[in-house]
Amino acid sequence: MLRLLLISCTIGLVACSHAPHGAEEDLGASPAEIAAGQRMAEEQCGTCHGVARDAQSPMRNAPPFSYLGRNYPVSSLAEALAEGMITGHDGMPEWELEPAEIRGLLGYIQSVQEP
Numbered sequence: 001m002l003r004l005l006l007i008s009c010t011i012g013l014v015a016c017s018h019a020p021h022g023a024e025e026d027l028g029a030s031p032a033e034i035a036a037g038q039r040m041a042e043e044q045c046g047t048c049h050g051v052a053r054d055a056q057s058p059m060r061n062a063p064p065f066s067y068l069g070r071n072y073p074v075s076s077l078a079e080a081l082a083e084g085m086i087t088g089h090d091g092m093p094e095w096e097l098e099p100a101e102i103r104g105l106l107g108y109i110q111s112v113q114e115p
Contacts, residue, residue, distance in 0.1 A: 025075035029107025037104030041065065048092065053112040062092070069113040077109075078102050 029037070041051040050057040050064035057064045068074050081095060081102045097105065 024069070024073050024110060027075055027078070027103045027107050027110070029103040033100055033104035034107040034111060035104075036101070037106070037108035040101065040105055041108055044093075051112070053114065065109050066112045066114050068109060074106055074110050074113065078106060081105065 038051075041049075045051055045065070046058075048057060048059040048062040050066065053066045055064060055066070068077075081097045082099070083096070
């Protein structure tokens with residue numbers, strides 16, 4: 001019985017230590033970084049992805065940025081962008097971004113998520 005109680009408490013502590021599905025981390029992006037992230041999205045991503053909140057993607061297999069938060073926190077993309085995001089769809093370049101660029105781009109993407 002004691003073992004079962006300890007296992008239950010351990011599972012509860014582990015569950016509480018992780019953000020719930022859909023919870024967003026505050027990336028600490030400044031307004032200037034978010035504006036730069038928007039420019040980057042429009043210039044580098046807009047030919048395939050819908051980058052504005054209400055935009056549909058020109059490329060069928062490229063999700064609109066406003067949909068990215070539906071399945072996982074947008075902030076979870078930070079590591080992939082830092083290490084070199086491998087293509088998510090045909091024609092997507094491999095990116096390696098600096099920390100300020102990541103904060104700005106993901107801050108912008110967070111700002112266009114559908115409620």
